[in-house]
Amino acid sequence: MKKMVDNCGDLKNYWYAAALAKELKKKPIGRTVLEVLVVLWRTADGRAHAMRDRCPHRNALLSEGNVVNDNLMCPYHGWTFNTEGKCVKVPSEGDNANLRERHIDHYAVIEQDGLIWIWLGDLSLHETRQPFKMPFYSGDGWNSYYMKTRFQNNVTNLVENFMDVPHTVWVHKGWFRDKESLKVNAIVSRDEGAVTVKYDGDDQIGVTDLLMNPKRLPMVHHDRFFMPNNTSCDYIYGDYVTGFVITSTCTPMGPFETEVYTLISYKFGWLNHIGRWILPWYTRQVINQDVEIMANQGRSLQDMPADFKSTPADTLHLFIESLRQSAENSEHEKPRSVTKDIEFWI
Ligand code: FES
Ligand SMILES: [Fe+2]
16 A cells, blocks of 8 residues: 555655654654654653554554563564564563564654654665754743644645735634735745745734734744745844744645644743733634634545646745655756745735
């Protein structure tokens, strides 16, 4: 049975977030990445490990087993595996157990910026790329927290949604942006591995605007996409006097199921403590509105393949799609760099 990991070309050769670091304790947990079931656990030294969540004996899920002396023990008949996936014990065969040819594929893991990242691609390439660097603004007046959200749609449509301005006045009306008939000018550029949208002029973004910009400082708004599955939306006021940054990394679980890890970073100056109270609730409401509209689109796309008619505001989607498709087709020649001025109304 072919899985996404077998059909996604070079897209498999990236690090994908598999869990929040705080979710992973000694007890094993099961995750799905690119349709592969993986089990993750920590050894006593605190290091994270991952391997395929499937016992070679009768294929039980190891994620429902236990960790014994840093090794993973299957819940069904007690076969036990070390961190390299090597079988070290078959209880029913006693001391003369045949341990050969009973190993499990294990995967490279990195813990970085509060996330556990896993590499399911070509193991010989895993040192050529690093996990996406989340702007973990923990110092210098910045506070941050993670949100984890399950979406019923694919990565391309999700990263488009996270950077899409026109939907905000519909899906988030009254929550995020509610101006209508406002002309927006932006410059969209595609470089190797990234798409950037730089907005011109002033903007207001709901409750956060009151917290961030009581003095009406000039604001710079950038939205960025980084291959293959990361977005960052930055609202920076008065040269970093205050700011609000939403960074997301999307982990494809299946063709229409994606786990998104969102880091909300904010710097509100002396109002930071109010942000700590209000923001987790507020950002959860806004993301849930996107969960709903993404599930709506996902249902339609599962019925029939995409047949999109685009406007200038959708330029970023076309650029993102071209980069992801080129990686999916493992093309050597990458899409060329291009910059476009766009205007649209919200
Ligand atoms: S299925 Fe794992 S030990 Fe039997
Ligand atoms: Fe949205």
